[in-house]
Amino acid sequence: MRESLSLLLIEDDVSLNEELGIFLSDFFDTIDSCGSAEEAYAKYLTSSYDLVITDIQLPNQNGLSLVEKIKKKNPSQMVIVISAYKEVDYFLKSIDLGIYSFLTKPFDSQLLINTMIKATNQLRNQKSKPDSSLVYLHEGVSFDMKTKALHVNEMQQELTTKEELLLYILVKNANTFVRNEQLAQTIWQSDEVNNSTLRALVKRLRDKLGYDECIINLKNRGYKLTAHLS
Structure with missing residues (x-):
């Protein structure tokens, strides 16, 4: 039986959020979608997620600030960052926070698929092993x-x-x-x-x-x- 996986998706563009939700439903059994960092962190504090995917440019709070708070709470949390910006400082900051992958918009569909396959395979392998901690x-x-x-x-x-x-x-x-x-x-x-x-x-x-x-x-x-x- 396949291990079920959950996703927290943060994207303030409503149409893109919906499109990603539909696409990612092929990989995740449960998806919680949010349009802001504040809403996402409130959900994160009351639920556990196998993967967090967040945009960088969010209203009120930068997506990397959200990642920093999540990593402080759970250092082992797998996170993928998405952004329309390709500036090196965003990429380097993401690396410093220990994210799993950095994807730029507009998405390369094959790269997105390959990233999801790799990430979900790794997550299922981790879940199939007993966690001694x-x-x-x-x-x-x-x-x-x-x-x-x-x-x-x-x-x-x-x-x-x-x-x-x-x-x-x-x-x-x-x-x-x-x-x-x-x-x-x-x-x-x-x-x-x-x-x-x-x-x-x-x-x-x-x-x-x-x-x-x-x-x-x-x-x-x-x-x-x-x-x-x-």
Whole structure:
């Protein structure tokens, strides 16, 4: 059975967006289309995508700024950048951001087809291999130790930097207690953190994990993440 693939497409030209959507539906099972960087990033924060394709010239926010935010959130995200401009600085900036490919408009149809075949084959090969960085904590709940992405029922949860650090160290030591001092040192680089500050951080993370007794506290022992690891 063929691995299903999802795409986030960002293009503010409505007619081109529709044309690309029709063309790319031969390669992707799910396509979310957006006309702005703001709308696209809002979707990215609540969903996961195998590939992101974005134009550079977008209203309000440059497409490369969007790519930068996405790469900061998920460094391994595959991204293809499209542009009507052939300036070297755009190309070099795209390279710096670690994009998969840079395509210029008007498109060379054969190059576009070849790029999609190559990209989707690579994505399916990756999906067919077990991802050792992905940890399943509970039914419908997973955490990627590499990208620090938390998904609950296929929806990516927005985590603050401190929430990411807390979840990372708890997952790394899953089903064993981690002392408050160790958590404070990892998250705040200090041994002296008010217990109420730590409790508030834990509560926010509990709410995002969403399953019963996901994080347990025991006086004088610290906090423990309960997980059914797989």
